[in-house]
Amino acid sequence: MATKSISQLDSAVSLALGDLFEIAEPDAQSQTGYASKKISLSQEAAFIQENVESQNLNTTSKTLVGAINEVDSEGVKWSEYNVLGAKNLNSFPYNESTTTKQNVLFTVYNDGSINANGQSSASSESRTGFNCHLRGIGSKNPLFLKNGTYILSGCPSGGTNSTYYLAIGRTVNGAFTEYGRDYGEGLQFTVNGDDNNQDKAQIQLIFYISGQYTADNLLAKPMIRLASITDNKWMPYAESNRNLTIGKLEASEIATVENTDNASQAYTIGDYMIWKGGFYKVISAISSGGAITEGTNVTQTTIGAELKAALNA
Numbered sequence: 001m002a003t004k005s006i007s008q009l010d011s012a013v014s015l016a017l018g019d020l021f022e023i024a025e026p027d028a029q030s031q032t033g034y035a036s037k038k039i040s041l042s043q044e045a046a047f048i049q050e051n052v053e054s055q056n057l058n059t060t061s062k063t064l065v066g067a068i069n070e071v072d073s074e075g076v077k078w079s080e081y082n083v084l085g086a087k088n089l090n091s092f093p094y095n096e097s098t099t100t101k102q103n104v105l106f107t108v109y110n111d112g113s114i115n116a117n118g119q120s121s122a123s124s125e126s127r128t129g130f131n132c133h134l135r136g137i138g139s140k141n142p143l144f145l146k147n148g149t150y151i152l153s154g155c156p157s158g159g160t161n162s163t164y165y166l167a168i169g170r171t172v173n174g175a176f177t178e179y180g181r182d183y184g185e186g187l188q189f190t191v192n193g194d195d196n197n198q199d200k201a202q203i204q205l206i207f208y209i210s211g212q213y214t215a216d217n218l219l220a221k222p223m224i225r226l227a228s229i230t231d232n233k234w235m236p237y238a239e240s241n242r243n244l245t246i247g248k249l250e251a252s253e254i255a256t257v258e259n260t261d262n263a264s265q266a267y268t269i270g271d272y273m274i275w276k277g278g279f280y281k282v283i284s285a286i287s288s289g290g291a292i293t294e295g296t297n298v299t300q301t302t303i304g305a306e307l308k309a310a311l312n313a
Helices: 041-054 241-252 303-312
Strands: 020-026 034-040 099-101 104-108 114-119 127-133 143-146 148-153 164-172 175-182 187-191 200-210 214-220 223-226 256-258 272-275 278-282 298-300
Touching (some): 143 148, 148 175, 164 214, 200 214
Parallel strands (some): 256 272
Antiparallel strands (some): 104 114, 114 214, 143 200, 272 278
16 A cells, blocks of 8 residues: 555545555654654554644644645645645754854754844844845755745744844845844735746845844744744744655656566666565566565665765765
């Protein structure tokens, strides 16, 4: 039985005991705050119901549905950008890590929150900024948002221009142009392209401490969510089920998927196949129609993990 991700489910899918599903669940030890987990419907039906009802799964909806009306460039159908995906779109890691700037220590935690402590040595007319994301060529881990309406939140409450705030914007006519600032109450903004893109914008997001202001362990939790999501509870960034699914599809392009115990084509030593839900390496030649036998002509491999490590190197 093929493994499905939550994002692949819709109201037309029939479920059977024993079916496997891949979900993203909270994991404090993971850099993103989530970890991929395969669960069996027969073993974890109660788990699925409990977490869907409490919205603990990596989804923007409590129901496992998604109207299919669009095919994106990767050939995957989605009803909306990031639908049934991660709630917090503010990708992590950031452009900068823990650093001290103008006497302010910015400490970045693994969940993406940022602590600011110390009096800014910048002039009262200036400010000290921690760069979550920068616009332009050369920025590390750039953030792009498709055209649409979003909400920025996560600035500690009580911010002002003379104390602290989150500023977000993009490039227009060659210059940085703000969508606005979050002072702790949230900011709704609309993306409508930038100088280099018509259907998306490269985002600049900075946590500012105003000049001469003393930050006393201010904890910012920057989050960008679709404006259609009314729940403003902060969640760490996690890769969407959409992207997880695309990753699985990209991996499957390097090997033939075998749905039976007989080879659909001839294999030579060193070839790969996807069989019984895993990656297998051919260790003895197999003729077309020949039996696939683990330990005799194929062995399970860690190629998936190896490819991911190589891509992230």
